[in-house]
Amino acid sequence: MTQLFAVEAKGIEKSFGSTKALRGVDLRISAGQCLGLVGRNGAGKSTLVSVLSGLSKPDNGQVFFDGEPAPSLKDVEGWRLRIATVFQHSKVVPQLSVTENVFLGNIITRGKLVDWKVMREKTRTIIDEWNFDISVTARCETLTVEQLQIVEIVRALATGSRCILLDEPTAALERRAVDRLFDRVTQLVASGVSVLYISHHLEEVFEICSEVTILRDGKVVMTTPIEHITKDQMVAAMVGEVTTTGDVASGFSSLLHQPTGSQGVGTTQGLVIENLRVTSIRGDLDGISLVVRPGERVGVTGLLGAGVATLGRAVAGATKFDEGSISVDGVALRSGRRDIALKSGVGYIPENRQVEGFVANLGVGENATMTVTRRLATRWGFVNPQRRNNAALPWAQSLSLVTSGMKQPVGELSGGNQQKVTVVRSLISNPSLIVAVTPTRGVDVASKSLVMSSLIVAARSTGAALLICSDELDDLAECDRVIVLFRGKIFTEFTQSPFDRELIIAATEGISTQEQAAS
Ligand SMILES: Nc1ncnc2c1ncn2[C@@H]1O[C@H](COP(=O)(O)OP(=O)(O)OP(=O)(O)O)[C@@H](O)[C@H]1O
Numbered sequence: 001m002t003q004l005f006a007v008e009a010k011g012i013e014k015s016f017g018s019t020k021a022l023r024g025v026d027l028r029i030s031a032g033q034c035l036g037l038v039g040r041n042g043a044g045k046s047t048l049v050s051v052l053s054g055l056s057k058p059d060n061g062q063v064f065f066d067g068e069p070a071p072s073l074k075d076v077e078g079w080r081l082r083i084a085t086v087f088q089h090s091k092v093v094p095q096l097s098v099t100e101n102v103f104l105g106n107i108i109t110r111g112k113l114v115d116w117k118v119m120r121e122k123t124r125t126i127i128d129e130w131n132f133d134i135s136v137t138a139r140c141e142t143l144t145v146e147q148l149q150i151v152e153i154v155r156a157l158a159t160g161s162r163c164i165l166l167d168e169p170t171a172a173l174e175r176r177a178v179d180r181l182f183d184r185v186t187q188l189v190a191s192g193v194s195v196l197y198i199s200h201h202l203e204e205v206f207e208i209c210s211e212v213t214i215l216r217d218g219k220v221v222m223t224t225p226i227e228h229i230t231k232d233q234m235v236a237a238m239v240g241e242v243t244t245t246g247d248v249a250s251g252f253s254s255l256l257h258q259p260t261g262s263q264g265v266g267t268t269q270g271l272v273i274e275n276l277r278v279t280s281i282r283g284d285l286d287g288i289s290l291v292v293r294p295g296e297r298v299g300v301t302g303l304l305g306a307g308v309a310t311l312g313r314a315v316a317g318a319t320k321f322d323e324g325s326i327s328v329d330g331v332a333l334r335s336g337r338r339d340i341a342l343k344s345g346v347g348y349i350p351e352n353r354q355v356e357g358f359v360a361n362l363g364v365g366e367n368a369t370m371t372v373t374r375r376l377a378t379r380w381g382f383v384n385p386q387r388r389n390n391a392a393l394p395w396a397q398s399l400s401l402v403t404s405g406m407k408q409p410v411g412e413l414s415g416g417n418q419q420k421v422t423v424v425r426s427l428i429s430n431p432s433l434i435v436a437v438t439p440t441r442g443v444d445v446a447s448k449s450l451v452m453s454s455l456i457v458a459a460r461s462t463g464a465a466l467l468i469c470s471d472e473l474d475d476l477a478e479c480d481r482v483i484v485l486f487r488g489k490i491f492t493e494f495t496q497s498p499f500d501r502e503l504i505i506a507a508t509e510g511i512s513t514q515e516q517a518a519s
């Protein structure tokens with residue numbers, strides 16, 4: 001007897017030009033199963049999700065639901081009844097309200113009238129279950145990255161679909177929201193729903209998946225019950241043959257400009273923040289004073305809304321500040337002026353790469369060199385594209401960027417590889433201050449250390465000050481100091497590495513411990 005699977009993909013192939021994204025992928029999800037799907041940046045995970053969601057047609061192979069061939073691509077309704085997807089990149093329409101987004105293309109009507117009341121109530125019920133403070137009538141453009149992610153998840157849950165695909169749903173969520181998502185997923189799975197779960201946080205896969213499929217270069221290398229594999233074995237299968245990444249430190253050093261030595265006398269070098277006050281939906285800042293010296297690496301962390309991302313944004317000129325001052329190497333930055341920050345030597349890796357990180361339809365080379373256009377231009381102001389691409393190429397190679405070439409539009413890259421382009425863009429200008437907000441979001445386990453060491457090495461060898469604003473504690477391991485924000489204020493500071501994760505987590509919750517008090 002052949003077993004029927006809730007979802008079955010057989011021999012899926014998909015190419016984009018010369019890139020073979022999927023090379024004959026087989027995948028099965030049973031009813032009431034949570035299957036993990038892992039693989040490095042560019043392995044083909046999101047491409048498979050778009051095939052399983054009916055958004056793109058495979059070149060070969062077929063998808064089945066409960067043993068029946070999937071509907072034709074034109075039958076949008078047919079697919080929607082089968083599958084609900086939380087896509088890696090936001091599909092929320094910023095101009096619409098939360099409720100409108102949740103029921104987009106799935107409007108509830110009473111007779112001929114749109115039943116807004118019922119839709120608002122349903123939306124509110126789901127958001128309340130999550131214990132989230134999001135107004136159902138808020139326009140989505142006013143929401144934070146995390147709140148947008150919740151809207152996506154609520155939309156997928158609201159369809160009542162029996163199969164849910166989650167492509168990195170937790171990338172922008174903080175711990176408590178992740179816990180609530182997992183509770184929800186566990187309930188759904190127990191009630192017979194099938195879930196495909198993609199994440200670069202492998203410990204999450206161990207937590208909620210019963211089985212895992214590992215993709216490498218568009219092929220399935222392994223499908224195994226979760227208890228038959230360790231995390232190290234999983235990483236080894238994802239990475240495959242260990243390609244020599246070389247000595248990251250020396251690779252980057254040769255690309256970076258060394259410090260010029262004599263710097264202004266009498267001015268305070270590095271980043272100096274005094275009594276900074278900011279009002280922001282991402283969390284206010286309530287009088288922050290902080291100095292980051294040249295070559296120093298300072299991490300800032302805290303719960304969502306504590307002001308961590310706000311701090312990075314204010315320094316980079318991406319958000320306005322109400323009071324206080326920020327200066328870099330003695331030059332005062334102006335509130336909300338990204339252009340002045342850039343001219344003053346601030347390199348910036350933003351939180352939301354889709355919005356602030358790159359221009360999707362421009363090439364990798366052009367995006368990466370955007371901050372150094374002047375330096376690359378001829379006397380007449382002309383920039384040869386080849387010159388841009390040549391400048392970008394060694395950086396791309398050092399970060400092992402997966403791309404078909406420097407001309408490829410960044411919008412075509414996988415999520416983690418898009419993130420690497422924003423990292424190159426921030427470093428290539430030889431900044432005197434690097435502000436990195438959640439720099440490893442969406443980056444695979446093996447590439448995380450590449451991204452982090454590129455930042456650390458840049459700070460060490462060029463004397464740049466480095467400010468890392470992140471809720472990912474692994475990102476902060478190499479810092480000289482870690483500052484914890486709580487409700488917009490500096491709560492405490494850790495100076496002893498290796499840093500104690502538990503103590504830092506406690507501090508983010510506003511709990512001070514004996515050890516801290518003593519130090
Ligand atoms: N529209 C497109 N045009 C050209 N190439 C594409 C397109 N979409 C995906 N690709 C390529 O297909 C490959 C697989 O990409 P995919 O987004 O599926 O990776 P992924 O496993 O989801 O990676 P990540 O972990 O970074 O999200 C990559 O090399 C990517 O550049």
Ligand SMILES: [Mg+2]
Pocket residue numbers: 045046047088167414415416
């Ligand atoms: Mg992806």
